[in-house]
Amino acid sequence: xxxxxxxxxxxxxxxxxxxxxxxxxxxxxxxxxxxxxxxxxxxxxxxxxxxxxxxxxxxxxxxxxxxxxxxxxxxxxxxxxxxxxxxxxxxxxxxxxxxxxxxxxxxxxxxxxxxxxxxxx
Amino acid sequence: xxxxxxxxxxxxxxxxxxxxxxxxxxxxxxxxxxxxxxxxxxxxxxxxxxxxxxxxxxxxxxxxxxxxxxxxxxxxxxxxxxxxxxxxxxxxxxxxxxxxxxxxxxxx
Numbered sequence: 001x002x003x004x005x006x007x008x009x010x011x012x013x014x015x016x017x018x019x020x021x022x023x024x025x026x027x028x029x030x031x032x033x034x035x036x037x038x039x040x041x042x043x044x045x046x047x048x049x050x051x052x053x054x055x056x057x058x059x060x061x062x063x064x065x066x067x068x069x070x071x072x073x074x075x076x077x078x079x080x081x082x083x084x085x086x087x088x089x090x091x092x093x094x095x096x097x098x099x100x101x102x103x104x105x106x107x108x109x110x111x112x113x114x115x116x117x118x119x120x121x
Numbered sequence: 122x123x124x125x126x127x128x129x130x131x132x133x134x135x136x137x138x139x140x141x142x143x144x145x146x147x148x149x150x151x152x153x154x155x156x157x158x159x160x161x162x163x164x165x166x167x168x169x170x171x172x173x174x175x176x177x178x179x180x181x182x183x184x185x186x187x188x189x190x191x192x193x194x195x196x197x198x199x200x201x202x203x204x205x206x207x208x209x210x211x212x213x214x215x216x217x218x219x220x221x222x223x224x225x226x227x228x229x
Binding site for chain 1: 122152154156158162163164165166169170175205207209211213216217218219220221222223
């Protein structure tokens with residue numbers, strides 16, 4: 001079955017760190033660019049970060065630049081998000097999402113179920 | 122940064138047509154994609170490249186894009202179409218994905 005499964009969410013204090021993981025299965029993970037997208041409680045979707053299939057290209061939303069680091073291990077079919085200096089406003093469900101489409105016309109064709117990150121003292 | 126504006130809510134009777142707009146500066150020059158999200162679930166792609174449907178998405182879902190407005194149209198609306206809908210584009214000027222503000226569709 002083609003799927004993405006996130007893990008690593010939880011409760012963390014402001015200023016703390018957390019590492020999210022996303023396990024891919026059912027498709028050739030190394031052929032796809034991947035993303036993290038988040039959704040604060042009761043709010044809309046917000047793109048967080050992108051990584052190309054070979055890790056050669058990485059993008060971040062301004063809201064997380066300098067604090068979050070995206071990475072992947074193609075041998076383990078896994079995507080990661082290292083989150084440092086966490087703030088209250090980082091509280092959200094974090095989704096792993098697969099990229100599809102041609103350059104400049106990308107969209108997300110496969111999503112995980114998400115993992116909840118709560119930043120609170 | 123690029124901004125996509127959607128109406129907060131749209132209400133429609135069963136069997137009627139719902140139209141959800143997504144406004145952005147010269148959005149017609151971009152490729153627009155649409156997602157459906159039901160409560161407690163992950164988003165699902167329903168339209169890509171302005172008007173293409175992924176396999177498994179009913180023909181009742183269609184899309185268009187021109188000028189400053191993209192539109193998702195849901196024909197013959199069913200109770201199961203009740204959900205939040207988001208448009209999305211890639212903004213090459215900022216190397217970022219942009220989502221619309223989201224529209225809650227209520228089936229009366």
